[in-house]
Amino acid sequence: MSEFKQTRIAPAEGKLAVLLPGMGAVATTFIAGVEATRRGLGKPIGSLTQMAHIRLGKRSEKRWAMIKDLVPLATLDDLVFGGWDPIPDDAYTAASKAKVLSQDLLSPMSEYLSTIRPMPAVFDHSWVKRLDGKNVKTGKKRHLVEQIEQDIRAFLDKNKCTRAVMVWCASTEAYCEAGPQHQSLEAFEKALDKNDPAIAPSQIYAYAAIRMGIPYLNGAPNLSADFPAMIELAERKGTPIGGKDFKTGQTLMKTIIAPGLKARMLGMEGWFSTNILGNRDGEVLDDPANFKTKEVSKLSVLEQILEPSRYPDLYRDLQHKVSIHYYKPRGDNKEGWDNIDIVGWMGYPMQIKVNFLCRDSILAAPIVLDLALFGDLAKRAGMKGIQEWLSFYFKSPQHAASVYPEHDLFAQKVRLENNLRYLIGEELINYLGSDYTNE
Numbered sequence: 001m002s003e004f005k006q007t008r009i010a011p012a013e014g015k016l017a018v019l020l021p022g023m024g025a026v027a028t029t030f031i032a033g034v035e036a037t038r039r040g041l042g043k044p045i046g047s048l049t050q051m052a053h054i055r056l057g058k059r060s061e062k063r064w065a066m067i068k069d070l071v072p073l074a075t076l077d078d079l080v081f082g083g084w085d086p087i088p089d090d091a092y093t094a095a096s097k098a099k100v101l102s103q104d105l106l107s108p109m110s111e112y113l114s115t116i117r118p119m120p121a122v123f124d125h126s127w128v129k130r131l132d133g134k135n136v137k138t139g140k141k142r143h144l145v146e147q148i149e150q151d152i153r154a155f156l157d158k159n160k161c162t163r164a165v166m167v168w169c170a171s172t173e174a175y176c177e178a179g180p181q182h183q184s185l186e187a188f189e190k191a192l193d194k195n196d197p198a199i200a201p202s203q204i205y206a207y208a209a210i211r212m213g214i215p216y217l218n219g220a221p222n223l224s225a226d227f228p229a230m231i232e233l234a235e236r237k238g239t240p241i242g243g244k245d246f247k248t249g250q251t252l253m254k255t256i257i258a259p260g261l262k263a264r265m266l267g268m269e270g271w272f273s274t275n276i277l278g279n280r281d282g283e284v285l286d287d288p289a290n291f292k293t294k295e296v297s298k299l300s301v302l303e304q305i306l307e308p309s310r311y312p313d314l315y316r317d318l319q320h321k322v323s324i325h326y327y328k329p330r331g332d333n334k335e336g337w338d339n340i341d342i343v344g345w346m347g348y349p350m351q352i353k354v355n356f357l358c359r360d361s362i363l364a365a366p367i368v369l370d371l372a373l374f375g376d377l378a379k380r381a382g383m384k385g386i387q388e389w390l391s392f393y394f395k396s397p398q399h400a401a402s403v404y405p406e407h408d409l410f411a412q413k414v415r416l417e418n419n420l421r422y423l424i425g426e427e428l429i430n431y432l433g434s435d436y437t438n439e
């Protein structure tokens with residue numbers, strides 16, 4: 001028997017509202033995919049909450065369980081979707097325009113998807129220069145917060161939801177660093193009252209959600225809930241938060257390959273990544289201010305994994321380059337090229353080439369699902385503030401100020417699974433194996 005105590009987790013009773021600022025390619029691929037799964041038209045591939053098993057106890061016990069049977073998660077049938085977007089397209093129209101899922105899959109669900117219409121967004125063109133939309137709210141920032149809160153209350157009421165979770169699936173905002181306005185809750189609220197231009201739209205959604213106790217997960221790389229004021233608010237309100245930037249294509253590969261090469265103590269002189277994509281996300285990222293946000297998120301990964309200062313002989317001269325090119329014909333089907341210059345025994349150079357023909361939103365949709373379900377679980381389990389155990393899903397995992405972020409996908413997976421074991425009072429697995437040796 002385990003010596004660990006089970007955490008009290010409130011049951012997942014009633015409907016869960018999944019609130020999505022941004023109802024573009026990722027959000028509609030997620031919504032349509034969940035509905036298709038509910039109707040038996042497809043499988044939720046890529047989702048740990050729906051497909052993964054984890055081991056329990058010692059290897060000799062041969063105990064495994066599906067995550068969804070192990071912890072009390074909301075079921076797919078209990079999910080209700082809502083969102084905001086400056087473009088007024090309903091989910092069926094937006095999914096059809098995004099062209100991620102085929103019309104064969106979408107058409108039978110058109111009636112349902114057409115009922116999901118975005119609420120007017122908190123949108124400011126200066127943060128996303130390549131977009132314009134008429135479906136927007138007006139007013140000063142404090143008033144915009146109140147409008148979002150009002151939207152949420154009305155949505156929960158109309159759809160008879162017991163709880164909600166918010167996942168930011170909107171465009172990447174222009175690069176900005178945390179300023180004095182972001183350093184404490186008091187400073188942030190003063191800035192809000194003064195309609196300070198340093199407060200981005202995503203921060204308005206995040207503030208409203210976190211204040212209402214609604215878990216907030218950020219799927220884009222912009223500054224949204226990852227600064228002291230928002231962390232303070234999350235702690236005070238008992239709200240789980242996490243981010244940022246869904247880990248999907250090239251960075252997913254980086255966090256799989258780099259830890260493996262480092263584990264073998266192979267050196268690296270350079271990693272050159274470039275990719276082309278032609279969806280609306282690619283168009284937004286074609287603006288240098290928005291690309292800068294993405295670039296910072298993508299670049300930090302290798303440095304953290306390889307630790308050049310600890311291993312100067314292996315990684316001192318590492319050159320890491322990342323570029324994204326908007327190339328319309330490719331649509332959502334991004335193509336990425338990676339050239340990795342590695343170094344082996346006696347300094348002999350070798351190369352690895354990766355050509356990933358991926359589908360951006362197909363990789364992102366299951367992440368939205370898992371974050372929504374795990375965010376809700378965390379809330380019901382009384383977990384508040386930064387949810388580092390969800391680092392698995394993010395390019396730039398949010399972490400406590402005192403520690404560095406964990407990027408290694410396999411370390412992240414162990415952390416996530418151990419967190420689930422911990423919640424239900426199961427033994428944590430440390431892979432020491434001494435018990436088997438002694439047996």
Ligand SMILES: NC(=O)c1ccc[n+]([C@@H]2O[C@H](COP(=O)([O-])OP(=O)(O)OC[C@H]3O[C@@H](n4cnc5c(N)ncnc54)[C@H](O)[C@@H]3O)[C@@H](O)[C@H]2O)c1
Nearest residue numbers: 022024025026085121170171172220246248280281360364
């Ligand atoms: N697909 C992936 O693999 C992936 C990976 C990591 C991060 N992301 C991020 O996820 C986000 C969504 O990607 P996508 O491909 O769906 O993009 P998209 O352009 O198709 O959808 C984004 C939507 O957000 C809307 N929007 C912009 N500002 C808004 C605001 N203030 N409030 C509400 N809605 C707003 C846009 O009108 C658009 O419909 C982007 O920020 C992207 O960088 C995607």
